[in-house]
Every structure is written in structure tokens, then in C-alpha cells.
Amino acid sequence: MSKIEKVLVTGKTHTTHSAAGNTLRGHNGNLDIELSSPGSSTPAHVFSGVQPHPKAEQLFAGAWSACYTAAVGLVAQERNIVLPANMAVDIEVDLGQTGAEYFLQARLTLNVPGLAHDVATELAHIADSICPYSKATRGNIDVALNVITA
DSSP, rough: OOOOOOEEEEEEEEEEEEEEEEEETTTSSOOOEEEEOOTTTSOSEEEEEOOOOOHHHHHHHHHHHHHHHHHHHHHHHTTTOOOTTEEEEEEEEEEEEEETTEEEEEEEEEHHHHHHHHHHHHHHHHHHHOHHHHHTTTSSSEEEEEEEEO
């Protein structure tokens, strides 16, 4: 994989978990979507405050964030880990250039305040191993996985 020498644009999302489903927000309020899982009784998607043309990188980060958040929830449930009410996932996807070539790179941050760091790190890595978006990008783009417990 080639390293990006110059970042051209970054799409950022912040996904929080609620009893009604996941709420996805763009970093500057451009993308607010309520998400649900297949078979859920809550609405599939509610779009509010969506700009006419959100960045492709932001849309990709949003889809990945929703999937990764669900994977974190599944792993936590399987391992009887109680997630904090303010758990969140932040994903940034960069479009960049090295020479004349274009590439993507990403940063995933799992925010689980109050959870033991070793437990949170294991949770983050297992969720990354089962998330279809993480699987699709693995080996194809540079991805950094971070955990915040404070």
C-alpha cells in the first residue's frame, strides 16, 4: 500500500448508540441520519439536515461507522460487556494523493468512557475483524484503529 503524501479532503462522522438505534452525524452537521438494523421496528433511515452534496468520503465513513458500531454492540453482547451510554465511533476517511495516484486512508476511533482499556481494545479489534466494511478495506487502504476510554 502506498502512503498518502497529500490529503485532499477528509470525510468525518460521529456515530452514537441509543435505544432507538444509531445516530450518525457528520463532523460539521452536514449529515444527520438515524439508522436501524435489519428486522428492527425503528425507521430504517431518517435524514435531517443533509446537504445536497455530502462528500463521498463522508458517506463512506458514515456507512462504515454504522456497520462498525453494530459490530461493537454484537461483540459486547456476546462477551457480556456493558457498553457505556455515551459510547461513540468516530471515523475519518481521507482522499489523498501520492504523485499522480489517488488513495484512501482511514482512522477509526472507538470512544468507550469508563471501560477498562484492555477490554475496550480487545472489543475494538474483534469488532474490526467481523465488520464487513473493515474486511473490505483490510489490506487495501491504510487504517488506524484507536481506542479512547477516558
